[in-house]
Amino acid sequence: MSEAGSERDALTRVQHVVVKIGSALLTNNGQGLDEASIGQWVDQMAMLRYRGVKVTLVSSGAVAAGIARLGLPGRPSSLGALQAAAAIGQTRLVECYEVHFERHDCQTAQILLTHADLSNRRRYLNARSAITALHEFDVVPIINENDTVVTDEIRFGDNDTLAALVTNLLEADALVILTDQEGVFDADPRIEPHATLITEGEADDPAIAAVAGGSGVLGRGGMATKIRAARLAARSGAQTVIASGHQPDVLTRLLKGEVLGTLLKPHFAPIAARKRWLAGQLKSQGTLVIDDGAVAVLSDKGSSLLPVGVSDVQGQFRRGDLVVCVDQAGRRIAKGLVNYDADDARRIIGLSSARVESVLGIVEANEMIHRNNLVLLDGAGQ
Numbered sequence: 001m002s003e004a005g006s007e008r009d010a011l012t013r014v015q016h017v018v019v020k021i022g023s024a025l026l027t028n029n030g031q032g033l034d035e036a037s038i039g040q041w042v043d044q045m046a047m048l049r050y051r052g053v054k055v056t057l058v059s060s061g062a063v064a065a066g067i068a069r070l071g072l073p074g075r076p077s078s079l080g081a082l083q084a085a086a087a088i089g090q091t092r093l094v095e096c097y098e099v100h101f102e103r104h105d106c107q108t109a110q111i112l113l114t115h116a117d118l119s120n121r122r123r124y125l126n127a128r129s130a131i132t133a134l135h136e137f138d139v140v141p142i143i144n145e146n147d148t149v150v151t152d153e154i155r156f157g158d159n160d161t162l163a164a165l166v167t168n169l170l171e172a173d174a175l176v177i178l179t180d181q182e183g184v185f186d187a188d189p190r191i192e193p194h195a196t197l198i199t200e201g202e203a204d205d206p207a208i209a210a211v212a213g214g215s216g217v218l219g220r221g222g223m224a225t226k227i228r229a230a231r232l233a234a235r236s237g238a239q240t241v242i243a244s245g246h247q248p249d250v251l252t253r254l255l256k257g258e259v260l261g262t263l264l265k266p267h268f269a270p271i272a273a274r275k276r277w278l279a280g281q282l283k284s285q286g287t288l289v290i291d292d293g294a295v296a297v298l299s300d301k302g303s304s305l306l307p308v309g310v311s312d313v314q315g316q317f318r319r320g321d322l323v324v325c326v327d328q329a330g331r332r333i334a335k336g337l338v339n340y341d342a343d344d345a346r347r348i349i350g351l352s353s354a355r356v357e358s359v360l361g362i363v364e365a366n367e368m369i370h371r372n373n374l375v376l377l378d379g380a381g382q
């Protein structure tokens with residue numbers, strides 16, 4: 001097998017894929033939603049689910065569908081008209097997916113997110129809990145930006161960025177961005193018809209970022225935001241493929257390892273990527289003192305921190321904030337994102353998971369800090 005082929009083998013082991021379908025692809029040259037194609041992508045996603053792969057869908061198309069429904073000649077320039085188009089188009093968009101997923105006895109749910117939802121830790125964790133619960137109910141989440149409430153300063157703008165942040169949020173192992181081109185070319189193929197397809201590269205390679213241009217008429221980000229999305233997705237270790245939604249069975253073929261589109265690989269190991277991000281970026285808001293048993297399982301087994309292993313809570317923090325874990329002698333052992341605010345944490349320390357529910361009434365999570373959100377500190381507490 002070729003080197004490119006063996007790189008693609010990793011895609012055959014994907015357990016959770018975020019699929020992003022762009023405006024440029026979803027619309028029949030601006031004539032409304034391409035419902036036949038939507039039906040085919042849904043068939044492929046249903047097939048992946050049948051094989052045990054979790055699928056989260058990030059779909060654009062609300063504005064484009066709304067423009068067609070309202071009979072507007074093109075993309076309106078006023079914010080109010082754009083928001084109205086998004087509102088009317090979004091219901092149509094989700095209905096279309098719903099009808100097709102129902103053919104496969106599969107339920108769907110709509111989630112509309114804003115930038116603020118993902119930059120605020122608490123809302124970030126809430127969004128994650130909700131989407132994780134949807135997967136537990138075997139429902140396909142269909143995510144879009146909440147276009148009717150965002151303004152220019154706080155918008156993602158393009159759904160490539162949103163899809164990458166959702167990939168980070170859910171720690172999906174692959175992001176597939178479907179668009180109207182076969183992948184990333186060494187120049188914009190709309191301008192350079194003889195441009196060559198790049199089949200793979202590293203997500204952070206500046207040479208790849210340099211060839212990426214802007215969007216067509218209906219899309220928002222062009223190739224530049226797709227490559228940036230690959231870089232963001234790589235932070236949590238995900239591979240990104242940018243490929244054409246016009247290729248028959250593109251999703252199922254990609255996840256069988258076939259060489260289609262452009263594969264952009266993470267530039268460092270998944271766990272290191274996530275932990276690097278966690279270790280490097282955030283300021284701590286409080287301290288959890290943990291007992292010797294908890295120190296041992298965190299350090300030796302990489303386990304989550306459970307309430308039972310915590311003996312004291314210091315400081316005021318909120319769910320999703322970064323806290324430091326220290327041992328009984330005050331040595332810094334780990335830091336991570338806590339699942340409870342300080343007052344609730346104080347009420348449940350030392351309790352077994354079974355008793356947490358009787359004290360709090362509702363259990364947000366079994367762990368005080370989930371191991372995916374926990375990073376061990378070295379001997380110097382760094």
Ligand SMILES: Nc1ncnc2c1ncn2[C@@H]1O[C@H](COP(=O)(O)OP(=O)(O)O)[C@@H](O)[C@H]1O
Binds near residue numbers: 188
């Ligand atoms: N190097 C490149 N390779 C491929 N496409 C590119 C490149 N640079 C710019 N593009 C443009 O990016 C467009 C896809 O982005 P966009 O219109 O935002 O689509 P979507 O709505 O799917 O996100 C292509 O139609 C193409 O014109």
Ligand SMILES: N[C@@H](CCC(=O)OP(=O)(O)O)C(=O)O
Binds near residue numbers: 157
């Ligand atoms: N949220 C917008 C999508 C924005 C957009 O076009 O994004 P993209 O498909 O990345 O070019 C909508 O649903 O119309």
